[in-house]
Amino acid sequence: MVPCNIALALLAITFLLIMMPPGSQQGPHEKRLLNNLLGPYNILERPVANESESLEVKFGLTLQQIIDVDEKNQILTTNAWLNLEWNDYNLRWNESEYGGVKDLRITPNKLWKPDVLMYNSADEGFDGTFQTNVVVKHNGSCLYVPPGIFKSTCKIDITWFPFDDQHCDMKFGSWTYDGNQLDLVLKSEEGGDLSDFITNGEWYLIGMPGKKNTIVYQCCPEPYVDVTFTIQIRRRTLYYFFNLIVPCVLISSMALLGFTLPPDSGEKLTLGVTILLSLTVFLNLVAEKIPTTSDAVPLIGVTILLSLTVFLNLVAETLPQVSDAIPLLGTYFNCIMFMVASSVVLTVVVLNYHHRTADIHEMPQWIKTVFLQWLPWGLGMSRPGKKITRKTILMNSRMKELELKERSSKSLLANVLDIDDDFRNVSGGNNASMTTSLGSGFIRHPTTIEEAAMPSTGTQRDLQNILRELQFITNRMKKADEEAEVISDWKFAAMVVDRFCLIIFTLFTIIATVAVLLSAPHIIVQ
Structure with a gap:
């Protein structure tokens, strides 16, 4: 049985070799x-x-x-x-x-x-x-x-x-x-x-x-x-948008909130400097992607920001050594850093104004006109019990002029006691005395300094001592009121600067963000 199977297998192999196409024998031909x-x-x-x-x-x-x-x-x-x-x-x-x-x-x-x-x-x-x-x-x-x-x-x-x-x-x-x-x-x-x-x-x-x-x-x-x-x-901008642009916008909004902090909190300057350092870190991340040389033209605010950019490059020491251009994101960061740096400077001004006293600083007339009258009126600000309008500004100026004229025409005693100068003899034109009630009796008031200084009687000496005491008390009270008013004026001026900076820098941040994003050829590419 076995030899028969072997014979059949050999026959099948021989048949397959005969039926194979001639193309299979290409080894020698190749x-x-x-x-x-x-x-x-x-x-x-x-x-x-x-x-x-x-x-x-x-x-x-x-x-x-x-x-x-x-x-x-x-x-x-x-x-x-x-x-x-x-x-x-x-x-x-x-x-x-x-x-x-x-x-x-x-x-x-x-x-x-x-x-x-x-x-x-x-x-x-x-x-x-x-x-x-x-x-x-x-x-x-x-x-x-x-x-x-x-x-x-x-x-x-x-x-x-x-x-x-x-x-x-x-x-x-x-x-x-x-x-x-x-x-x-x-x-x-x-x-x-x-x-x-x-x-x-x-x-x-x-x-x-x-x-x-x-x-x-x-x-x-x-x-x-x-x-x-x-x-x-x-x-693809999705990564940069959510990791660089969005944090920058949030940090810049925090810088705007710094103008709402009261100066007595002691955190205004610290917040501004911290935000400036945070933006510097983000700018360094952008600088790592920038080529060392570039011939492109900056887009926005190059003339204003070029000097600031050079200074930041020297401080950070991570930006390109030679650069003729500011990238779009770098321009935006520089705009925001310029805003934050300016806010730090103005915060120092606000704190300086807030802590000024009458003993050290005298408020100039232009500061009174700008920061106490016109600028608050333009910003819609007012002090308690003092509504600032254009009419009140003009009336205050007129009242100050009349007050100066009135003081120059009153006698020394009337100016000291801050009373009406009604004891003069208007009809006679000479230095006649007039009487007024003081307590339960009548006292003759002197009409001149020389007459007041003459110790003719005991009543006149008592009157001189009373006038001296009244003058001292009046001066102290006037001085305290003037100092309190000056301090209040400086604090209100600081508040006006704060409000003005808040509005200006908010507009600057919004305009810079919108302008930079709209100037890009495309916003988000996933």
Whole structure:
């Protein structure tokens, strides 16, 4: 039984070998083909039938991934596949003569291949491609698809940071063959192939158009052809919006709340300085993303903020050493820092006004006019029992003039006692005495200082002592009232400055935030 089964198995194997197609016996044919093709082949020879003709090379690029965008060093790192296709005149054969062999895989160091390199490479080895085999077909068509990690230089424009778009070029061309010998042609008019692109978490890919350029360089009179692919990317702003812009807005609003704190709390200046330091930390985070050099033009308030920016750079020591531009986010932070720094200075002014006394400072007339009359009227502020209107301001000015005239016309005794000067003899015009009631009797009041100083009788001496005491008490009371009024005026002036700064800086913060955000080409890209 066993020999019968073995015989059946051998018969089946023989039948399968007879029925197999002849194409399966290609090992000897491929070896013979390689010997016939590569034996007389010269890898230095440009594969054209006529040396006066240029060899056309179709060039394409397949972008796989954006690995990194180094803004500081202005380098773009990508994972891409090159796609080169040309026709080699010396690599043609008749497939029927070699057992139906239609194509071969040959290592590139055995064949001629175009010396296409990336002109703007930033790689240490300059060429970052991996040498793969060349697929050669029987009609002479050669396909070379080397993958690689490409580091290309890219001019970073940080004007709109973090709402910026970047256009990074990848320029490919032959290093030694001019346009008369090797003609690069775009494989697809649409540009690069993005069908297998892996999305990046920080950058959104807009497109990758390609363009053919013919340039005559200074070194050589012949024209050189290159193909330039422009990687158009847009920064995803969601991270920066919620981690930089929103905290900055909240911190700036806290700076505005500092103007509502009473000066006696002792926390106004501390709050302003703390907020200024917090904004400096956020500005340092922005500075870490900015290139060391830039030729862009600042957007908003550069003339005002340039000196402040230079000072902050010297203090922080983290911003770029040379910078001709302020990014959009940096401009916004500088605007807010300018506002916070100004608020700290004005807070010092408010505290200084609040703690002034009549013994040390005398309030000038312009401060009274501006901070006690016109500015409170414009801000709608009033003191308890004193409503400030335009009519009251004009009436107060008129009353002060009349008071000065009245004081200059009254006698010394009337000014000292702050009474009406009704004891003068208006009808006679001479220094006659008049009587008035004092207690239960009548006392003759002197009409002149000389008469008051004459100790003629005991009554006159008593009257002189009483007047002296009354003058002392009156002066003390007037001085206390004047000091209290001056202190109250200084405190009210400090309150007016606080209210004025609150309104001005609130408007400044809102306008700066809206202007910066609206000037960006786009707000949020997820």
